[in-house]
Amino acid sequence: MKFATKAIHAGQEPDPTTGAVMTPIYQTSTYWQKAPGDHKGFEYSRGTNPTRKALEDCLAALENAKYGLAFSSGMGATDTVLRLLKPGDEVITGNDLYGGSYRIFTKVYEKYGIKFHFLDLSKPENILPHINENTKLVWIETPTNPTMRIIDIEGVAKITKQHKLILTVDNTFASPYLQNPMDLGADIVMHSVTKYIGGHSDVVMGALLVNDDQLYKDLWFIYNACGATPGPQDSFLVLRGIKTLHLRMKAHCENGEKVARYLKNHPKIDKIYWPGFEDHPNHDIAKKQMRGFGGMVSITLKGADLQETFRVASSFKVFTLAESLGGVESLINHPTTMTHGSIPKAEREKVGVTDNLLRLSVGVEDIDDLLADLEQALS
Incomplete structure (x- = not known):
């Protein structure tokens, strides 16, 4: 089954009671049992819910995985992976990643004796000197947030399999x-489903997709025991959003490329981060492991201080200054005071997350309106 067909049909069958084509919102906390233990797979909605199960099966199909788990947020999903660890374990991750991931790594789990190594992962072999008997997990995101660094997933996976480490990819x-x-x-x-998968900025959710049976059982135990699971209404909204994921992503990619190329030589732009450019670091890896370059573009403003950067960020009329990304509407974000504010300034600046950097989530509006908005805001 091809992607577009899976997006519309995977995990979803007509409702057996009414024949409804859309998966019903099973707004119930508990389920009738004919006898103790005879519950047809559903007991209590913290652990299982038919609407959520349809979504999880759909998400698994989209990622070519056996199992899916949906969470009440992307951070709930991240937290569940980290709960696989114990004090003394070590994690290898990138030095350019989402501020919320950095925050939970350093402010929450380091207190429990888990050590994190933040590395330049532009080359998979950079991991090798940091692997020891305590290393249990490698966590990467690619493209990274917000400088769009590309990490070679297959290259990293060869190393993690050799050393029997769990590789998690955001x-x-x-x-x-x-x-x-x-x-x-x-x-x-891992996905922050809030973003492109949901796609309409109206739901907060996360997901984990896995193939290994035992790993799924371990994650499901934490998922059920700790309870960071979403309700049926949110699950329904995401299922609805997924049905247009393939259409939206095509439009995001088309607009993202046009915005990136427009800004490439703009006199007010110092640096631009978009993996579709041939001079973007690891562009060849992006071409190999991705089917397009997406709708995320980051820029630094030439000679701009914080005040001027704020002025530009606040001058847009079509782009909305806001947190998050991946919705149909275009957003602009100032990472150092918004999504990455929890990362110390010195650490941010090492990887290029400076005060004059802005991150664009290019939506699916008419491209002429987006380009005109960029021009007036940058003037």
């Missing part, structure tokens, strides 16, 4: 339409 920026880390050797794929 696939939020690419979406399953553009990239499938499971096919490249990942053990766990």
Whole structure:
């Protein structure tokens, strides 16, 4: 089954009671049992819910995985992976990643004796000197947030398999339409479903996708025991959003490329980050492991201080200054005071997340309106 067909049909059958084509919202906390233990797979909605199960099966199909788990947020999904660890374990991750991931790594789990190594992962072999008997997990995101660094998933996976480490890939920026880390050797794929998968800025959700039976059982135990699971209304909204994922991603990619090329030589732009440019670091890897370059573009403003950067960020009329990304509407974000504010300034600046950097989530509006908005805001 091809992607577009899976997006519309995977995990979803007509309702057996009414024949409804759309998966019903099973707004119930508990389920009738004919006898104790005779519950047809559904007991209590923290652990299982038919609407959520349809979504999880659909997400698994989109990532070419056996199992899916949906969470009440992307951070809930991230937290569940980290709960596989114990004090003394070590994690290898990138030095350019989402501020919320950095925050939970350093402010929450380091307190429990888990050590994190933040590395330049532009080359997979950079991992090798940091692997020891305590290393249990490698966590990567690609493209990275917000400088769009590309990490070779297949190259990293070869190393993690050799050393029996769990490889988790945050696939939020690419979406399953553009990239499938499971096919490249990942053990766990994580999504902030809030972003491209939901696609309409009206729901907060996360997901984990896995193939290994035991790993799924371990994650499901934490998922059920700790309870960071979403309700049926949110699950319904995401199922509805997924039905147009392939159409939206095509439009995001088309507009993203036009915006990136327009800004490439703009006199007010110092640097531009978009993996579709041939001079973008690891562009060849992006071409190999992705089916398009997405709708995320980051820029630094030439000679701009914080005040001027704020002025530009606040001058847009079509782009909305806001947190998040991946919705049909175009958003602009100032990472150092918004999504990456929890990362110390010195650490941010090492990887290029400076005060004059802005991150664009290019939506699916008419491209002429987006370009005109960029021109007036930058003037």
